[in-house]
Structures are given as C-alpha cells and as structure tokens.
Amino acid sequence: MSSRVYSIGGKRADPRPSGPENLPLPEANAEAIDFLSSLRRKELQMLFFSETLDMISDTGEPQGELTIEVERGKYKDEFGIMSSCPFVHAFSRGFLDKMLCGNSLLGYLSWHLEAREQHSHEFIKFLILPMERKISLMKQDDQLAMTRSIKEGEEVKTGVTLFPWHSIKGFVSEAANLVLLRVMAWRRMVPSNACFLALDTEGNLCHSTYQALGFQTIQVGRQQAEVFIVEQTVHSEKGIPMSCQYYLLRDGHLAKRIQVGSPGCCIITKMPVMREEDEIEPRPVFEKKPLVWEEDMELYSKFLDRKEELRLGHTSYLRQHPEAQALISDFLLFLLVYQPEDVVTFAAEYFGPFAARRPPTPALRSSHRPSPFRSLDRERDAGPWAD
Structure with a gap:
C-alpha cells in the first residue's frame, strides 16, 4: 500500500482520508519481472546513443524537436557509493496549437532498469492559466518516494507518495521505458503476456503493456527502412488508457512516434548511422613448421x-x-x-x-x-x- 501527503500553496496538509489510495497496489506479472531480470550490461551498452526527431503536426508543419540521449552515467547512492549506470536525458520544445510547450526528463537507472532517481518537468504556456508539472522519483532505503508538483497560474499543489520497494517489482519509469523500447527493437520481440507497472498522468501506479504490431517499411529521406512497431498502453485505473506507437529501427533508433488520439507525431528526417553488434573474431591459429635454420x-x-x-x-x-x-x-x-x-x-x-x-x-x-x-x-x- 502507498501513503500520500499533500500540501497546497507550499503548506503541508494532513494525509488524505482512506479511499482508493488504500486499496492494494497493482502488481507486475512474472513475465514482466523475468524480462527485466534478463537484461545484461553488455546488451544495454550497445544501446547508448543519442537521437533527434522532428515534431510535426497532422498537416506536416514543423512544431519542434525531440532529443533522446542514453549514455553511461555515474550515480552516488544513499550510502555514498559511486557506481556506473544507464543515464537517460530526453527533452523536447515546440508548439501545441500555437502555444509554447516542452518537457525534460533526467533519469538514473540500474542495469535491470530499476528507477534510482528521475526528474521530469512539463509545461504548457496557456494564455490564461499556464500549466507546469514536476515529478521526482527517488529511491530511499526500502521505498520509492514520488514528489509531484502541479502549478496552474499561481496555485501550486504538491503531493508526496511513498511506494514500498518490494511492491514495485516490474515498475518501468519514463526513463526506463525509453531504454526498454530499444531492447525490444534490438531483440526484435516483445515479451509475451508481460504486464509491467507504470505511472499514469495523475501519478497513480497502474499496469502497462507492450504489443508487437509487426514490421513495416517506411521512407526515411531518400532511403527505405524496415521498422519494428511496438505499442505501449498505460492502463489508468481512473481514466482512459493512453497508447503510444513506436516505430523502431533494428538497432533501437526511434524512427517515428505516434500518440494515439493526438494530432501530429515525431519522425526522423534522415537515416542515422546504424549500430552493429561487435563480432569477436576467432583467434588466428598458426601452424607450427619445423625450423631448419x-x-x-x-x-x-x-x-x-x-x-x-x-x-x-x-x-x-x-x-x-x-x-x-x-x-x-x-x-x-x-x-x-x-x-x-x-x-x-x-x-x-x-x-x-x-x-x-x-x-x-x-x-x-x-x-x-x-x-x-x-x-x-x-x-x-x-x-x-x-x-
């Protein structure tokens, strides 16, 4: 079970009364947990690269840019121990109905894509009430602390939710999702019947599933490329499900992203340099010959x-x-x-x-x-x- 504390206008408030928050938390199934456990450092290191996609409207007009970077980072845990880990940095900036919007994401992960620390910031400059939302995840001892702040105009609402660490096995954060999609593209498969955990737009823990939609050939600049299509759906328990379709090249590069029901998409305009798995050549064997010096x-x-x-x-x-x-x-x-x-x-x-x-x-x-x-x-x- 999770616990929440909310404050309004910067002042701490009493915990919410018992309600849906006190219901048992959803759980990931064994297929999802096993898939995350199967990840290996060598495999993830092949997926360390940056990519940039153009944001375009449904009429083809440019709206902005999306950049995703996955690289090796250094993280100091709560005990002060420094170690290497996957580091994710994603950011976008563009226009939505002629209103400036953008978001940024910073995330430190374990080599099995567990969330160590993550900070996300999203804003939309509405003419009347500009909206700004910040969510931070932090692993603290045996729990995951989520701090969520929403600012509409001058009003600020802040909430803190604590999830017991043992109850979020199979949880895939936003940062982990970007790496997990690259893994699925690299393996050319989606785990069958896997049910992961994720956060919906309201910060509630819910189920998340992935479905393979097959292969398709798309035009990228002057070249044609085969892509592997994966659809992710976040099944919010309080709202409607939200789905995104990802068109992935064989090395994990994202060629296209479509949010179902939303106008526009993100797409690459030229083929990236494809990454290939390093092939270890066998050691040469030299035949011994008698030396008659x-x-x-x-x-x-x-x-x-x-x-x-x-x-x-x-x-x-x-x-x-x-x-x-x-x-x-x-x-x-x-x-x-x-x-x-x-x-x-x-x-x-x-x-x-x-x-x-x-x-x-x-x-x-x-x-x-x-x-x-x-x-x-x-x-x-x-x-x-x-x-």
Whole structure:
C-alpha cells in the first residue's frame, strides 16, 4: 500500500482520508519481472546513443524537436557509493496549437532498469492559466518516494507518495521505458503476456503493456527502412488508457512516434548511422613448421656473426685475466694425477677453499676430518685426498 501527503500553496496538509489510495497496489506479472531480470550490461551498452526527431503536426508543419540521449552515467547512492549506470536525458520544445510547450526528463537507472532517481518537468504556456508539472522519483532505503508538483497560474499543489520497494517489482519509469523500447527493437520481440507497472498522468501506479504490431517499411529521406512497431498502453485505473506507437529501427533508433488520439507525431528526417553488434573474431591459429635454420641464409649468417662475437669476447676476457687460465690448468693437472671416480665432488673440494663465504682453513687440521662434500662411506674410500 502507498501513503500520500499533500500540501497546497507550499503548506503541508494532513494525509488524505482512506479511499482508493488504500486499496492494494497493482502488481507486475512474472513475465514482466523475468524480462527485466534478463537484461545484461553488455546488451544495454550497445544501446547508448543519442537521437533527434522532428515534431510535426497532422498537416506536416514543423512544431519542434525531440532529443533522446542514453549514455553511461555515474550515480552516488544513499550510502555514498559511486557506481556506473544507464543515464537517460530526453527533452523536447515546440508548439501545441500555437502555444509554447516542452518537457525534460533526467533519469538514473540500474542495469535491470530499476528507477534510482528521475526528474521530469512539463509545461504548457496557456494564455490564461499556464500549466507546469514536476515529478521526482527517488529511491530511499526500502521505498520509492514520488514528489509531484502541479502549478496552474499561481496555485501550486504538491503531493508526496511513498511506494514500498518490494511492491514495485516490474515498475518501468519514463526513463526506463525509453531504454526498454530499444531492447525490444534490438531483440526484435516483445515479451509475451508481460504486464509491467507504470505511472499514469495523475501519478497513480497502474499496469502497462507492450504489443508487437509487426514490421513495416517506411521512407526515411531518400532511403527505405524496415521498422519494428511496438505499442505501449498505460492502463489508468481512473481514466482512459493512453497508447503510444513506436516505430523502431533494428538497432533501437526511434524512427517515428505516434500518440494515439493526438494530432501530429515525431519522425526522423534522415537515416542515422546504424549500430552493429561487435563480432569477436576467432583467434588466428598458426601452424607450427619445423625450423631448419641452417638452410636459412639470414639466420645462418646471424648465427655465424654471434658465434664470432662470443669467441672474441671470451678471448678478450681470458687475455685480461690470465689467472683464470692458470687456475683451470692446475685443476686439470690434479684431476689427471688423482683420476677420481667422482669428478664433481673432486671439483667441489678443489674449488671450495676459494669460496668467499667459506671460513678460513686452520693451519693445522686432521687429515681424517670429514669433507662436507661427501658422505662418510665415500670419505673412507677417498684415500689421502680426504684431507
């Protein structure tokens, strides 16, 4: 159940007495909720673009312009956490029976098109009593707060309605509707028997349905384009249903919008740049081929150059360090004299005293002292070299 508080002329008034507002709120069905749950971030990101349509009268005269922008935005929630989200900005300005009118819409949505925050402003400059209407939606903890303000002349009426968050599953705000239509165009389908929730012109929660009217070829400038027609109907419980027909190109661009029963429409005058889904190409597979580098003249030439470079470098190092050659010669001499079975251990014992971190060998030591490089069994077989 929703609760309302109204004020007139800026002064807070008592809540309305019990009546229709205290009746159970309408609910979206499972098909609608499942469709919204199926939305994915990658899919919505393909629908981020702006478009502009001309507003024309039923006689073809230009009346104004409608612009719709859907892009990535940043939103800070009630806990101060900043995150990315779909951001919708739509605005129009034109004339209705020679009277200036217009509206603007700002909306932040979740990636499942839940309303986080939305502000709409509509005005008509009537000659006698100019009308202005503002509606704000704000998610607050576990509820959605709607503030509605209507100004006629100098009189201002303001109302606040609180909807429990759990009771508005499947709710599609004005901003979410613009994105949802692009999704339906992209998928080329409308969810069967889905019944969503929406707000009527009086700010009451009611059912909203979508119906696919098929495909049609229309003329856009000098080109012909196939469009997918979707009709949305808001079923107000207190008034007559309001329907709009949307002619959508395959990538979600709106080619034409008609409000049933209203003179005029919105239409594009030239074909937009169509967006295509990015196709991920498979990674190339390179067949392994045996490399016979000796037969490759370039590789063989590099090998010879590198071989000569290393030979000259080694020769230069030994020339600069003659003690290295003397040390190796002594080791080979001892190796040939003793001819040990274990050459590796012999080499370790020979070069061990040269280690920088090895403690100095005492001047007097036992010839039977165990070697750290061999086991006791091997120590016994080593003979005099165990010293």
